[in-house]
């Protein structure tokens with residue numbers, strides 16, 4: 001089937017095209033979309049792409065970080081200001097994938113992918129969404145919860161607060177193949193401490209549900225506790241009750257529930 005590629009010079013034109021043609025798909029880095037094309041997916045016959053410079057723009061210097069949805073993992077790895085996100089970007093595929101894979105595309109990547117989205121969830125990111133009617137903001141968590149049900153929208157940018165203490169941001173991905181396998185479990189956490197005790201932690205889990213999720217039982221169990229073996233024990237126990245992990249070729253749901261607490265304990269205690 002012929003495939004039409006429409007290139008727009010602005011994000012708003014791209015959003016209007018996507019809205020007008022419900023089966024059109026947006027092309028970012030193409031690491032997933034072009035694979036679908038090559039595998040003969042005929043559910044769409046139009047691809048929309050944009051050359052709008054805003055799509056790949058980063059504002060990483062200040063307290064509020066803004067990443068255009070077209071920013072790639074390689075761009076993040078090249079930014080000194082985003083050093084705290086380098087372990088996250090490095091966890092996405094191999095070097096060839098990272099050259100193309102975008103922040104926005106990661107928000108749509110189905111299980112077991114979505115490592116960057118998991119980190120953004122722990123950072124409480126907000127999205128800018130464009131439609132033919134204009135631009136609106138939405139919390140990433142709300143977006144992910146509705147991702148499978150809602151209409152496809154164009155994500156133009158992502159923004160979040162820079163952690164005041166970069167060491168409070170933690171990320172760990174467990175895989176079966178190294179160095180670039182897909183996730184058995186991914187955990188991102190922001191664990192600010194005040195007087196040696198955790199205050200207002202945010203923890204997100206990847207590969208523990210159909211999409212990345214906030215782990216509220218873990219967050220509650222960490223509140224007011226020190227990051228010691230004893231202090232994190234309740235959070236580690238709570239981890240097995242979070243989410244609804246899928247069974248796939250990488251791991252069973254049972255295994256994911258068994259292992260998530262182990263990964264969480266290592267992440268919180270800084271163990272290898």
Ligand SMILES: Cc1cc2nc3c(=O)[nH]c(=O)nc-3n(C[C@H](O)[C@H](O)[C@H](O)COP(=O)(O)OP(=O)(O)OC[C@H]3O[C@@H](n4cnc5c(N)ncnc54)[C@H](O)[C@@H]3O)c2cc1C
Pocket residue numbers: 025026027028029030031032033034035069070091092093094097100101102103104105106107108109112113114115116153154155156180181182183
């Ligand atoms: C070999 C290989 C290894 C991989 N390893 C990992 C991994 O370890 N971790 C991981 O998380 N992912 C991995 N991925 C998946 C993928 O590369 C990443 O998730 C990547 O970030 C997707 O971004 P993209 O720009 O390539 O998306 P695309 O392929 O361009 O798009 C993917 C989907 O998202 C939609 N989309 C993209 N951008 C937008 C936007 N701004 N607004 C609206 N819709 C949009 C597209 O229409 C399409 O449906 C891997 C993929 C491959 C092929």
